[in-house]
Amino acid sequence: MKRSVVVTGSTSGIGLGIATAFAEAGDNIVINGFGEASAIEAAVKGLEAKGVQVLYHKADMTKPQDIADLIATAVKTFGGVDVLVNNAGVQHVAPVEEFPIEKWDQIIAINLSSAFHTMRAAIPAMKEKKAGRIINIASAHGLVASPFKSAYVAAKHGILGLTKSAALELAEFGVTVNAICPGYVLTPLVEKQIPDTAKARGISEEQVKTDVMLRLQATKEFVSIEDVAATALYLASDAAKQITGTSISIDGGWTAQ
Ligand code: NAD
Secondary structure (H helix, E strand, C coil), X not given: CCCEEEECCCCCHHXXXXXXXXXXXXXXEEEECCCCHHHHHHHHHHHHXXXXXXXXXXXXXXXXXXXHHHHHHHHHHHCCCCEEEECCCCCCCCCXXXXXXXXXXXXXXXXXXXXXXXXXXXXXXXXXXXXXEEEEXXXXXXXXXXXXXXXXXXXXXXXXXXXXXXXXXXXHHCEEEEEXXXXXXXXXXXHHHXXXXXXXXXXXXXXXXXXXXXXXXXXXXXXXXXXXXXXXXXXCCHHHCCCCCCEEEECCCHHHC
16 A cells, blocks of 8 residues: 655755655655756656656744645545655754854754654654654754754754654654764755865865765765665565664664764
């Protein structure tokens, strides 16, 4: 049976990769995120080409009302939310004392609070069905820190706490809640922070890749979008039904150190 899968922030990068993997598995998909109308249309068409139904919802993850509408629309269109993937995320790189207040608020809203709002809206129907999977895309930065990323690191550590708490609440309702902690994946989010990191550390952009991003990634390789998507599919599978309240690192050995 086709599942109903909602992926926040899925017009690009990891989110689009996860949406693609679930569409390839035959599930109906709700995608969300910003971007050029033509690019979003192309993403929807690409997913529909896998033979599934696809809905785009433009909810802004800083707006609780939009988020409630996203979940309500998914329930109305596809009869529920079987898999919720909280993926939307942004980054800003600056020292704490220079960190713009509005950037702090935006990162906490998108990278942490939006997952609370989607879960708050989706959980009642999951509990009623006694089934559901919630997958939060955290980061290696949910487990360890790097300098100049205070808001991101705080939000990602927070999402691991939210994951554990919700997992305990939902454990007897057939709903699992887990997080994925990827290391560096070359997506627009990462590409955009290379110039700022170079500036903050006074090094070249190439050195940011080799000396900062891949320094602790023991494999010396970036993680691929497909690696992350495959783990999301696994966490949504029946084989993962006893996995809850935990996180899976896909970081090339970064956090083993
Ligand atoms: P990306 O920039 O390619 O994609 C981010 C997505 O979020 C886009 O679809 C964008 O439109 C959407 N988005 C941004 N602000 C939004 C808002 N206010 N409302 C709705 N959607 C919004 O980034 P990515 O690298 O694919 O990141 C996806 C997730 O993976 C993020 O949570 C990020 O923290 C996490 N992550 C990324 C990496 C990495 O190295 N790329 C590593 C670990 C974790």
